[in-house]
Amino acid sequence: MISTLTGSVAHVGLDRVVVEVGGVGFTVFATPATAAAQRVGGEARLSTSLVVREDSLTLFGFATGDERDLFEKVQTVSGVGPRLALAMLAVLDPPTLRLAVASGDVRTLTKVPGIGKKGAERIVLELRDKIAEPEAVGAASAAAPTPQPxxxxxxxxxxxxxxxxxxxxxxxxxxxxxxxxxxxxxxxxxxxxxxxxxxxx
Missing domain, CATH: 1.10.8.10 (Ubiquitin-associated (UBA) domain)
Known part of the structure; x- marks a missing residue:
């Protein structure tokens, strides 16, 4: 299992980044917000989840370990694969997702493209007792971004x-x-x- 990845950013796309580690470039799929926060030539440190299929090994990256843990947890729901799990985290931040599941807020869950009412109800049913509050994690303060056109x-x-x-x-x-x-x-x-x-x- 690859749990974290730290290296130089070689490429940034809309939904992926390429991180070079020891001369090897790893393609890491991410939410648009996580990808947009990276800069070519800068250093990336991502919490990662490796999804293994018969014909592929796909690496997904996240800004925090809590996002990665939620990504893995929601995939335990029948019908939810890695792409839909990533879309959920692109639309809903971890606290909002946890609250929606805990409170049975189907309306909030259906804001995610690809999740209908029945899918949202299934997510609530299967995850309500499994999603715990995230551990408190100290966050480093980020420098103010430079305005862009x-x-x-x-x-x-x-x-x-x-x-x-x-x-x-x-x-x-x-x-x-x-x-x-x-x-x-x-x-x-x-x-x-x-x-x-x-x-x-």
Whole structure:
């Protein structure tokens, strides 16, 4: 099992990063927010989960160990594979996901593209007694991001939202709402998270 991966970032895509470790490049699939937080040439430290199939080995990466643990836990539900589990964490942060499951909030769970009412009810039924509160973990303070031109922020966020299942009109509407409210200081990861919250209303 590969639990963490630390190395130089060689490539950043919408839903993946390539991390070089000891001369080997590992493709790591991630949520759009996690991928957008990486910088080519910088160092990445990701909590990871290796999904083994008969014909493939796929590595998924997360900003925190709690995200990785939830990713693995939700896959114990019948019908939930790694791609849907990743989409859940792209739309709902860990505290929101835990609260939705614990409280039986089907409406919140169905905000994830690919999860219908029956699927959400099954997730609640199978996970309600299994999801515990995360352990308190100290977080290092991050430096303030450098403002980017609007197009440089809008385009990757729009592509990420469309890739998660919303149409272009919905994506543009959410981005416009966030930019009108929060202005030009919003980074790509922050814009994506805010747009996801906007779409979840």
């Amino acid at each position: 609007e197009a440089a922020r809008r385009d990757p966020v729009r592509e990420a939202l469309v890739g998660l299942g919303w149409n272009a009109r919905q994506a543009d509407g959410a981005i416009d709402a966030v930019l009108a409210r929060d202005g030009e200081q919003t980074s790509v990861p922050a814009l994506l998270k805010a747009a996801l919250r906007e779409l979840g209303r």
